[in-house]
């Protein structure tokens with residue numbers, strides 16, 4: 001459902017993405033791993049055109065969204081995005097955060113938007129926070145609300161950019177659990193994360209990125225047990241030794 | 253000072269009252285129009301189109317870089333007669349004060365908008381909002397809360413600056429002080445009286461605004 005061909009992106013002549021090719025099927029959970037600065041965030045941001053790309057194509061359900069005639073606001077509704085630092089709207093309650101886009105962008109009635117919001121709050125286990133403001137929430141709660149907010153637009157793909165990296169360790173699990181549920185329900189997901197436990201358990205495919213390239217991709221079993229490339233091996237041994245307790249953070 | 257003439261102050265009290273009301277009216281009208289104009293200019297300054305943005309920046313540069321008094325005279329003797337065929341003090345005063353306040357308020361609003369983190373715009377755009385919706389529902393409501401104190405200060409400045417309108421036949425507070433002085437040659441009675449009234453106005457405005465600010469938490 002997503003097809004990326006030869007995607008290139010540079011910032012001020014500094015080439016960050018050097019030709020990315022990728023096919024993602026519906027209901028697939030693709031986990032993007034790689035060292036900091038590899039271009040993972042940039043890649044996600046190119047997918048929903050928060051960054052304009054220099055060359056290449058991005059097809060979503062067959063439609064080339066890099067075509068300037070495409071209404072990008074329409075496309076973005078199909079691509080939910082969850083950010084590392086939540087970016088909840090601080091001047092709105094949790095409910096308003098979730099309802100504003102369905103109402104203003106999709107012109108849903110208050111009633112419809114409200115019912116969806118309540119349903120989503122239930123799903124992320126935060127119904128009791130409906131009238132709270134973001135400042136009154138913990139990091140884990142904020143991120144679960146951010147997920148609910150993105151889901152309210154009924155996207156067909158969810159993009160996660162290190163959704164647990166800004167969280168205290170004890171809150172990582174609750175966010176990953178929500179994401180895992182989402183995966184179970186068949187949501188197509190692209191997840192940038194350093195949580196190798198999650199990648200292994202929930203990912204259908206792991207992609208290792210480094211210095212603007214996809215270095216290697218494989219099923220979790222194969223990639224973690226038999227990495228082919230030296231860079232992958234180096235990265236994995238480094239991150240797994242620093243994260244030997246990750247598997248415990250994910251309570252399944 | 254011994255023969256301080258309270259009697260002429262009493263005689264002028266009615267004029268001072270009318271002048272005070274006009275001063276308040278000029279200031280309110282100008283801070284209101286100036287805020288609308290300032291918002292428009294601030295968004296203009298932030299346009300991606302550099303040529304258009306430059307026009308708005310030039311506007312701000314002109315109105316902040318030349319004396320308000322000069323602007324008032326140009327508008328009273330030049331612009332308004334050219335547009336309407338005759339001079340008009342109150343219209344000229346409101347026009348000049350609003351155009352001038354608009355430039356200062358634009359800078360405040362622009363800074364307010366830019367103080368909202370990029371993530372807010374990105375999150376709203378990622379949800380499908382267009383630029384206008386993102387500005388209208390996400391960025392501006394947050395920016396306004398930060399701007400409010402500065403808008404209050406702009407209002408207080410306008411109360412004082414509107415005294416310049418006395419020079420273009422606008423019967424606001426300062427105008428009556430000058431009339432009194434012209435009639436009786438009494439400097440102290442005239443100017444001390446209006447100075448006190450201005451002080452009461454600005455202190456009251458300040459008090460109300462401070463009270464108001466407390467009720468609008470900066471989230």
Ligand SMILES: Nc1ncnc2c1ncn2[C@@H]1O[C@H](COP(=O)(O)OP(=O)(O)O)[C@@H](O)[C@H]1O
Pocket residue numbers: 011016034035036037038039040041042043
């Ligand atoms: N807006 C930007 N302007 C300039 N350089 C950027 C910008 N965004 C990212 N970069 C650069 O692109 C590279 C990749 O960044 P990023 O995609 O954030 O990596 P990752 O998410 O894999 O850590 C980094 O070197 C970063 O400095």
Ligand SMILES: [Mg+2]
Pocket residue numbers: 040041042161162
């Ligand atoms: Mg990143």
